[in-house]
Amino acid sequence: MPVLQKRMNKDTFGEVLARVSARLAGWKSCVLSMAGRLTLTKSVLSSIPVHSMSSVMLPQSTLSSLDKISRSFLWGSSVEKKKQHLLSWKRVCRPKREGGLGIRSSKDMNLALVVKVGWRLLQDEHSLWARVVRKKYKLGDLHDRTWLIPKSTWSALWRGVARGLKEVIWPGHRWVVGDGEQIQFWLDSWLSDRPLIHSATGELPGNAQLLLAKDMWREGMGWDFTRIGPFLPENLKLELMAVVLDHVIGATDRISWKGSADGEFSVSSAYRLITRDAQPRQDMASFFDRIWHVVAPERVRLFLWLTSHQVLMTNVERKRCHLCDSEICTVCKGGFETILHTLRDCPAMAGIWERIVPRHMRQSFFQSSLLVWLYDNIQASVIVGDIPWFTTFAIAVWWGWKWRCGNVFGENQKCRDRAPAAEWFKLNTDGASQGNPGLATAGGVLRDGDGRWCSGFALNIGRCSAPLAELWGVYYGLMMAWEKQIPRLVLEVDLEVVVGFLMKGIQNSHPLSFLVRLCHGFLSKDWLVRVTHVFHEANRLADGLANHAFSLPLGFHLFDFVPPIIGVDPMGR
Incomplete structure (x- = not known):
């Protein structure tokens, strides 16, 4: 990383280009297959320039040169000999599921790495570097972006960070509910990945848009649906009922990252956000997934990928590019040499x-079109001679193409529910969700050491995700057990991720942190609680109560006796 004492230009990072060029030397393209060149390109681009990219936006000419070097090496070009680039670099840089090769564009990767600095700055208020930068550039409130208006005094590093904040972090962040003091109820992304105002069913009053979440909350009663209800669709009202403001432990509102399930920022998720293509196109994810999961050498899978994009240089394509004079198949002389003719219909x-x-x-x-023919054969589950048909098929089409090229160019010569110890009580809880998110419920049962029913509950939540429903079941189960003054409790949950949250804790930025912390409030009280994971089969009683809650009105329902409708006895059989 050069010490920047003057304005950056295309020569500032010349050493980075020289190192990449040395690693992707032209002679290597002659001794490596395309699969080998792809592997080396990914390795070089993910190592050599990353350090420089992590701190400053490189000049556009440097980034273009990095892509040019990588692009030429991948397709086998060198200074002495140029080769055809069969597919645009933009399509090559798409993820594999979207039809690309998973190579990362230098320009977009540079921005994603610089965004990481901006995210750390927003999360860190105490370290020395963060305090210096915050003071120098006068960082303000997230809702007031006037401090991001460019100034002539900005350094090269801060210009890149500011660009990342405006282009990536603003659309990529969401809020995690705390006390509601900072979240703008209608304008911020907090209940879902987009602001509620985009889902409003009517025009809001003039001053309503600037109301905070706390303004819509009535302590002891919940959300003020007299003010919210007329403007929200029913599904969002149900989702809103599953969220509460935290006025118990004093947690504040905090930001998290939309691009990951746990709310933690990562460079890969930022890159996905930057390169996301919103234009509608046919979903080919399952097709390309099958190509990259075929049991065959990498070079064969890469050939199938080229075939799926219909870019093989048959005589029809070569004539279109003015590289030959005839479209006729040189093997059979009996038809136009299309891809399907070469790989299937040619008599050879x-x-x-x-x-x-x-x-x-x-x-x-022998009757399918090209893409249907490929998909049907690479996903067929037939076994021929102890070998999966998709492997035989992939090797055969690759060999057929190799033979054709050699001919054209002259190169051929289960569980039980167990009772706890006598002095312990056992609490089983479960959540249910008809979709993720979807209509959600929870249920739980408290039993003594002999397995006898002590109490149970069913909770009709509204609309939320499965982990959130599971956590609501844990919260109300712990509240029920605490109110019955249980001294020793075994808590059994059948969702491992929730057990992890309860035993190991959770990051403040995680969207579920507000409810996990409420559960921890009960776990830290003056009693003994053991949290364990059980399989779903050993949690049938709680599962029955959760499913029974779908037939009940919204809210909490306590049972002193077993509801006969749940279909299991108090012992969980």
């Missing part, structure tokens, strides 16, 4: 397929 290949294709597959095999 058709004879091979007749010998190896299972008899019951032959009719559809």
Whole structure:
């Protein structure tokens, strides 16, 4: 990383370009297959320039040169010999599930790495570097962005960080509910990944948009639906009922990252946000997933990827690019050399397929279009001669293409519910959600050491995710047990992620942190509580109560006796 004492230009990071060029030397493209060149390109781009990219936005000419070096090496070009680039670099840089090769564009990766500095700055208020930067550039409130208006006195580092804040962090952050003092109820993303105002069913009053979450909350009663109800659809009202403001432990509102399930920032999730393409297009994720999961060498999977994009240089394509004079197949001289003709319909290949294709597959095999033909064969579960058909098929089409090229260019020569110890009580809780998120309920049962029913509950929550429903079950179960003055309690939950939250804690930025901390408030009281994970089969009684709650009105329902409708006895059988 050079010491920047003057304005950056294209020569400032010349050493980075030189190191990348040395690692991707032209001679290596001659001795490596395309699969090998792809692996080396990813390795070099993820190591050499990353340190410089992590602190400052590199000049546009430097970033373009990095992509040019990588692009040329991948397709086998060198100074002495240029080769055809079969697919645009933008499409190559898409994720594999979207039809790309998973290479990361230098420009977008540079921005994602610099964004990490901005995110750390927003989260860190106490370290020396954060206090210096905050003071120098006068960082203000997240809702007031006037401090991000560019100034001539800004350094190169801060210009990059400010750009990341405006272009990535603002659209990529959401709020985690605390006391509601900072969250703007209608304008901030907090209940979902977009502001509530985008889902409003009517025009809000003039001053309503600036109201905070705390302004819509009535202590001891919950959300003020007399002010909220007329403007929200029913599904969002149900989701809102599953969220509460934290006025118990004094937690404040805090930001988290939309791009990850746990709210933690990562460079990879920032890169996905930067490169997200909102234009509608056909969903081909399952098709490309099958290509990259075929059991075959990497070079064969890469050939299937090229075939799926229909960029193989057959005679039809070569004539279109003015690289040859005839579209006719040079092997059979009997038809235009399209991709499907080369790989399936040419008599030279058709004879091979007749010998190896299972008899019951032959009719559809020779009648499908190219993409349907590829998909049907790479996902077929047929076993032929102890080898999966998709492996045989992939090797055969790759070999057929290699043979064709050699010919054209002259190169051929289960569990039980157990009772606790006698002096212990056992609490089983469970959550249920018809979708994620969807209509959600929770249930729980408290039993003594002999397995006898002590109390139970069913909770119709509204609309939320499955982990949130599970946590609500734990919270109300602990509250029920504490009110009955239980001295020793075994808490059994069948969702491992919730058990982890209860035993190991949770980050403040996690969207579920508000409820986990409320549960920890009960766990820290003056009693003994053991939290354990059980399989779903050993949690049938709580599961029955949770499912029974779907038929009950919204809210909490306490049972001193077993509701007969749940279909299991008090011992959980």
